[in-house]
Amino acid sequence: MQTETIWNDIYAKGPQTSSGQPGLALSQFVAPLRPGRALELGCARGDDAVWLARQGWHMTAVDVSSVALGIAARNAEAAGVADRIRFEAHDLALSFPEGSFDLVTASFLHSPQDWPRGAVLARAAQAVAPGGHILIVEHASRAPWSWSPENTRFPSAQETLTTMKLAPEEWAHRCLCPIARTATGPKGQSATVTDNVLFLQRLS
Numbered sequence: 001m002q003t004e005t006i007w008n009d010i011y012a013k014g015p016q017t018s019s020g021q022p023g024l025a026l027s028q029f030v031a032p033l034r035p036g037r038a039l040e041l042g043c044a045r046g047d048d049a050v051w052l053a054r055q056g057w058h059m060t061a062v063d064v065s066s067v068a069l070g071i072a073a074r075n076a077e078a079a080g081v082a083d084r085i086r087f088e089a090h091d092l093a094l095s096f097p098e099g100s101f102d103l104v105t106a107s108f109l110h111s112p113q114d115w116p117r118g119a120v121l122a123r124a125a126q127a128v129a130p131g132g133h134i135l136i137v138e139h140a141s142r143a144p145w146s147w148s149p150e151n152t153r154f155p156s157a158q159e160t161l162t163t164m165k166l167a168p169e170e171w172a173h174r175c176l177c178p179i180a181r182t183a184t185g186p187k188g189q190s191a192t193v194t195d196n197v198l199f200l201q202r203l204s
């Protein structure tokens with residue numbers, strides 16, 4: 001099945017509104033930054049993009065799912081920040097938005113099918129302007145309701161960084177660390193999960 005079809009099915013069956021809440025790591029790591037141009041990869045229903053726009057960022061928000069992008073655009077409209085978010089449809093394995101950004105974020109940019117995630121994250125790093133940041137947040141443990149198999153082995157932050165093949169002299173590692181949080185599942189259930197955070201600053 002095509003990536004867009006997989007994700008459209010998921011979003012068509014799920015909630016049509018934004019949670020109104022940004023991801024925990026996003027809010028913690030981005031809050032101290034001065035707002036500028038930001039790119040979000042895998043924006044889903046727009047929770048993070050709307051929050052970032054409210055903080056003053058000028059957003060480009062990307063997803064493969066046209067259904068998710070429709071929901072996200074309506075949420076941006078309802079939040080009064082539609083003029084600060086440009087939504088773009090891309091299958092990031094095939095195409096990437098134009099431009100250079102002060103902040104690039106990719107939170108839980110996971111997908112059930114095989115795809116060149118390391119190459120996509122490497123391309124994301126190329127889109128960071130000198131002095132800017134990239135924030136990648138990814139699963140480091142499996143929530144009980146996850147679609148990933150029970151025996152899934154999650155890469156460490158360092159392993160993900162290695163797949164990106166960045167020039168070491170160009171990047172400062174501000175954080176390569178696991179963080180714990182309480183996650184809420186689709187039926188309102190909760191569990192403690194671990195995420196990995198890669199927060200890097202481009203030096204040149």
Ligand SMILES: C[S@@+](CC[C@H](N)C(=O)[O-])C[C@H]1O[C@@H](n2cnc3c(N)ncnc32)[C@H](O)[C@@H]1O
Nearest residue numbers: 007042044063064065090091092093107108111
């Ligand atoms: C697990 S969800 C995470 C959504 C959100 N960023 C969050 O933090 O909750 C992954 C998102 O990435 C998108 N996605 C998956 N594969 C993609 C691809 N190849 N190109 C663009 N978006 C993709 C999905 O449509 C989905 O919205």
